[in-house]
Amino acid sequence: MRSIKIGTRNSPLALWQAREVARNLQNNNYKTDITPIVSTGDKNLTEPLYAMGITGVFTKDLDIALLNNEVDIAVHSLKDIPTQLPHNIEIVAVLKRDFPQDVLVRKSTSKNKELHELKIATSSLRRRAFWAKYFPETEFCDIRGNVQTRLQKLEDQDFDATLFSLAAIERMNLAVDYEFLPMMISAPAQGVVAVTARADDHEIKELFEKVNHRETQICIDIERNFLRTLEGGCTAPIGAFAEINDKDEVRFVGRLCSLDGKKCMEIDEIFTWNDQENFGEKLAHIILKDGGRELMQEIKLHLQ
CATH class of the missing domain: 3.40.190.10 (Periplasmic binding protein-like II)
Incomplete structure (x- = not known):
């Protein structure tokens, strides 16, 4: 064999x-x-x-x-x-x-700080923009490395907290305290x-x-088609998450943000899935027609 x-x-x-x-x-x-x-x-x-x-x-x-x-x-x-x-x-x-969410992990010395007071380490454009949408005065710094490396940097370096994919923490069985962030829409296909x-x-x-896995396949196809239609080859702060039940009913939430989080377009739709329609593309076109096309142009100019 x-x-x-x-x-x-x-x-x-x-x-x-x-x-x-x-x-x-x-x-x-x-x-x-x-x-x-x-x-x-x-x-x-x-x-x-x-x-x-x-x-x-x-x-x-x-x-x-x-x-x-x-x-x-x-x-x-x-x-x-x-x-x-x-x-x-x-x-x-x-x-x-398994675990699609983003979570916040703080260092012990910042446990008593309010969310808007935290200095956040993340190199993700999406996480920066989505956080800044709610806390626009936040100071950000870059952080790279695997989960264990970033956790060590959190203890050693001059920032208060960082943002992780919950999947990374749970799959590694790390004994880490984290906080759920309902305002952070996941990256397409996260987890x-x-x-x-x-x-x-x-x-x-x-x-x-x-x-x-069929149900996961359906959801990530919608999310990735939404991303592909919006981005046109450009990296941008885009979130997308789809869930499907046993009756093939899908709930989809999506977001496109400016890099500073000040301009955001969101969509939240429930529909019955079938294999004939490209739902991700259709949902992305709603965002593009609602000002998303111009916002994507702005993002591309900033990232050049």
């Missing part, structure tokens, strides 16, 4: 994700071999992501390994995968989404583990049909 060679970044969280995919494969009686690969995003921990040409910064090296037949599949956090994939690479499966493969590897694609 073929052993499936799994490519992954070498951070603790990425390795957890790779092992989770391996477990799903082993449950279907496949052998696995995990191959860690250092990504460009992990090599450069000084520049903020938005200054590095963020699209694909964590996926490029794994894409190359995949196209060179060094691995059979690559495992990613889906929010890191660009909406435009390289030629002959496609997403063949997603695991069930989802994805598997990419070569589009012409039909054996792998057929195998992963058994692994793919």
Whole structure:
């Protein structure tokens, strides 16, 4: 029987994700071999992501390994995968989404501060903009590295708090106090583990049909189509989250913000899903017609 060679970044969280995919494969009686690969995003921990040409910064090296037949599949956090994939690479499966939320983690000395008083460390344009929408006087600073590195920087450096994906904390079983932030709409596809493969590897694609989680697939397709339609190849503060129930009824919330959080367009819709309509694209066009197109132009000019 073929052993499936799994490519992954070498951070603790990425390795957890790779092992989770391996477990799903082993449950279907496949052998696995995990191959860690250092990504460009992990090599450069000084520049903020938005200054590095963020699209694909964590996926490029794994894409190359995949196209060179060094691995059979690559495992990613889906929010890191660009909406435009390289030629002959496609997403063949997603695991069930677990923790999509963003959370706030403070250092012990800032426990008594109000939210608007906190100095926040984050390199995410979305998190900065969404936070600034509610707390416009906030001072921000950049922070890079894996979860454990950022937690150490939180204790060692001169800021009060940082923002994490809850999935990262829960998957690593970290004993960390955190606060839920209902105003922070998740990044599209946040909290989802994805598997990419070569589009012409039909054996792998057929195998992963058994692994793919249908409800998560429907939701992330809506979120990523919303993102793709809005961004047009430009990184921007965009949030999107879809939930589906057993009657195929979807609730979708989406947001586009200016970089400083002062201008925001939001959408909150409930609809019945079918596989004929591109709901993400349709919802994004509502935002674009409501001033989103002009806002995207402003964001592109600021980021040039």
